[in-house]
Amino acid sequence: MAGLLWGLVPALFSGVLPHLLDRWVKGHRPEAEPGSGKPTVLVVGSAASLICGLIIIVAYAAPRPVIACAAGLFAILIAVAIASQWRSPTGERVGWNVSVHAATSAGAAAICWVEFGVAAGLLAGILATAVALSRVLVRSLTRGQDGHTGVEALIGALVGAAVCGLIYLLLR
Template sequence: MTSAPAQPDSRPARLITDGLEPKNWVILVTLLVGWHADRLAGIGWGLVAALFSAVIPILFIKWGEKKGHWGDRHVRRRQDRLYVIPGILLSVAAGLTLTYCLGGPREVTALVIAMLVSLFVVLAITVWWKVSVHTAVSAGAIAILVLAYGPWPLLLSPLVPVIGWSRVKLRDHTLAQVVVGTFLGAVVGGAVFQLLR
């Protein structure tokens, strides 16, 4: 699917897409899982996970955007994602190696592995179809937080369809792509985290 121009009244959708982008969810979930795992020390490990899973990937994406390799930080073209996602995978794998080798908390390690596995699944699908990373990451983050903290993070779940709406409104994804992204993130991310924590 190639992106069509956004509709003129799409400012709210753009604000939602930008404000609730994957990087922000990753930072939230890494810090909260870190806190759950080992309080203040866990926050430190969460910051390490956030560095390799959110900060370095967004810097890589912005570098590619500046060089003209892809259009913007949301990497709209499916073909461009086939280059971006492996770069993100390398960064997340480096963070996992560091966390594991330095004895990071089991829950934080499980979280990073869950993100890594989810990214591999997204990459496999991206070879032929452009699944929504926005809904995959938000749904996966909520599922993992529910497993760690209990039901209260379900209060965040209405944000997932709102994000999905924004992606469809901006014509970056179809309804099917946001639904599959939601299912993938919650099921794959949640299952791997639960299995390993």
């Protein structure tokens, strides 16, 4: 039961609250062009939420794997934000709308591989692939108004697995 409770805090601060913020931003930003990147308020708000969650689990001495997982998710957010918000010297946005969904699911798959072995990692990798493909399908179904290109989903998955896997290995 304690493990479930420890998992709820990072889930709330890295999943539920950023998702609610994303829904709110989309409702107040209807003029945004498809592929225009993540709004700054969403990136900053999500980062603040993840930091609050990290502070809580560190302050209450959560098990190291829980802290490592939450730190990995925070690192994914930073990496995706950099890739998505990249600007040229003239101020033109040159970054991609990298898929956070693909990144976090691939990061979770990397953690499963490290923590539970190859079989669990492969199963989680299959699920992460399904998540990435679903983001591409959403783009198709919404005629480019939501979702991601295949490249954006692939980059998200690669960044997520590498960044989250490395952070998890270093901190667990």
